[in-house]
Amino acid sequence: MPERGRRIIPFPLPPALAATGLQVEGIRLEREGNALLDGTDLALSPHGISALMGPNGAGKTLLLRVIAGLETPEAGEVRMPAHMRGRVGLVFQRPVLLRRSLRGNLTHALRLARVPRQDRNDRLAELLELGQLDRIADRPARRLSGGEAQRLAIVRALARRPALLLVDEPTAHLDPRGAQAVEALLGRIARDGTKVVLVSHDTGQVSRIAAEVAFLHRGRCREVTPMPAFLSAPQSAEARAYLEGSILL
């Protein structure tokens, strides 16, 4: 994965492999004099699905981009276990699909991931099955429905076998059925061992699939709380106000 001067500090996993996951320390990122991430600190569990919640403009998407290496912060560090380094996938809220068939998108991703030619067909079949996209594999990617497109974007990101998958509001534009399919897919990916960090505004979705919630407000992480405690008894005043619908920014 490309890095533009961002500091990623790998550290060896302890024997138990479970003590520490992704850590973000003091990330500060400014645009035109405004601090969009203002000393963001958080530490997430190493397994399962963690949700990033917060009002619009809180810095959730920007934080994902910093973790993925697409943005270089003015200060701060992203620390991740050694097995995650260079193995980070990012699924955008509005995924850009290549002007090829669904199969062509996946094949190209596998090629870019340096998957040996003799293994590509097996991996392709595996990804198609995972995304439940087998029957529409030859359809032009840009003619897919919103749900199919999101599932394609998610399984395409798995071509590099990421240890950390960042997913930005994958169901924001989907109907309940499409959202359910995406949730099931993310659940399966997490169960298979990939750490998933999910940005979502949907408390129902978070309660269904996330094990913990990191709440961001004005570029800072206000709390990281396990589910379902976050929804029933949030620790910060900002999260309480957000869940009550009384803060917008």
Next chain:
Amino acid sequence: MPEIGDSILTALGLIVSGDPDLIEIVLLSLRVSLTAVALAAMIGVPLGAALAVLRFPGRGALVLLVNALMGLPPVVVGLFVYLCLSATGPFGVFGLLYTPGAMIIAQTILVAPIIAALSRATLAEMAAEYDDTLRMLGASPTETIATLLWDARFALVTALLAGLGRALAEVGAVMLVGGNIDHVTRVMTTAIALETSRGALPMALGLGMVLLLLTLILNAAVIGLRARFEGPAHA
């Protein structure tokens, strides 16, 4: 009006019967213009890709220059090539003046900036759209350019067709460097100009109809390719 009507009928007869002179002129036109577009594509597409993706000092000025060269006056290009290829010019030794080769050179100079500018515009837009996605998929700069060229292939073909349209319709430059010599350098546009000036309307109209038909086919191809190429930016 009856005279024009008769001329049109005679022109249609020339086309339908496959008049040898008409066929020869059409084939030479296609040979010159297709060769020029192929050469211009070899220069214009890589140049457009480089201007779209790479960042280097002077890039902005080069983009401005390429865009400005799209509007090159054909007669000025013809004059420039004429001076270069004339007996006293720097390339006079090759003896290319008044040959199809000279016409190909002139048309290449006219068409290359068009292909470069259209390619750059297409690839720059797509690069902005694809950049983050390809970075996350692990693409190297070379793989990024290769991906863009493949995914923009239909749009790039429309750029080539636009260049071919310009080459086929061009008259000033090929007249100057080709000389409109019968059975040697006479192409559709120069033949139409000559036949009209001497009152031989059926041949002029017949060639005009073929040129119009080719232009219509090219435009239909461009529209068809655009319809196939242009999908929603996001799924």
